[in-house]
């Protein structure tokens with residue numbers, strides 16, 4: 001349902017993402033993890049048609065996002081890291097606008113149901129410019145889920161949400177995938193990733209450090225699974241970064257020696 005193949009993005013001489021490939025199948029919930037600047041948002045922006053790949057292809061629901069933008073964009077819902085809402089529309093007007101664009105039948109009933117779910121019913125007729133950050137985030141999540149998209153693409157979903165809403169959103173994403181859709185999310189929340197994702201891709205400076213299920217990543221990093229002593233994703237994540245840094249340091253140490261040999265020859 002989501003297919004990223006050989007995706008690279010360069011900004012001038014800087015490579016933000018280098019040769020990234022992964023597939024999220026129907027029913028899959030995939031997490032894209034990494035430190036600040038790792039390339040997560042760049043990947044998401046390419047998938048939703050906001051950043052053109054320098055190389056490779058990005059496909060959603062079988063459509064190349066850049067060659068077939070209309071069917072591709074009709075098939076996914078997108079929750080950006082910062083909500084973009086029209087401040088002069090009310091919450092309810094915002095959702096009616098989305099329902100109209102997507103030609104959704106029975107929208108009013110669904111809108112009521114979603115507002116109720118996120119405890120926004122009392123604020124449905126207030127302008128969104130009066131909403132708190134968390135309320136804006138909830139409304140943005142509703143705009144993405146209202147059309148019941150085959151693919152859900154989410155950048156940092158939990159920022160600004162209270163614990164109850166964060167749990168609801170976790171459950172929603174899992175249920176959306178379990179209903180036969182595909183979900184891709186980026187997050188800095190390792191507990192969230194560990195709790196809901198089937199598979200994980202760990203990026204660092206535009207490159208893949210590790211990819212697979214939690215068990216795959218534990219095997220790759222020599223950490224242990226299961227029980228109260230089992231290693232968490234946090235430990236796996238730091239182990240991957242340490243390995244990468246050690247490899248980088250070894251390369252740096254080798255470089256002057258090689259350069260020296262070159263000069264002597």
Ligand SMILES: Nc1ncnc2c1ncn2[C@@H]1O[C@H](COP(=O)(O)OP(=O)(O)OP(=O)(O)O)[C@@H](O)[C@H]1O
Nearest residue numbers: 011014015016034035036037038039040041042043
């Ligand atoms: N429009 C742009 N022009 C130039 N460089 C950019 C642009 N957008 C992103 N970058 C660079 O690409 C790299 C990856 O950025 P990206 O926003 O994808 O990281 P991220 O993993 O989402 O980070 P964070 O966790 O901090 O949000 C960074 O080095 C960033 O400076």
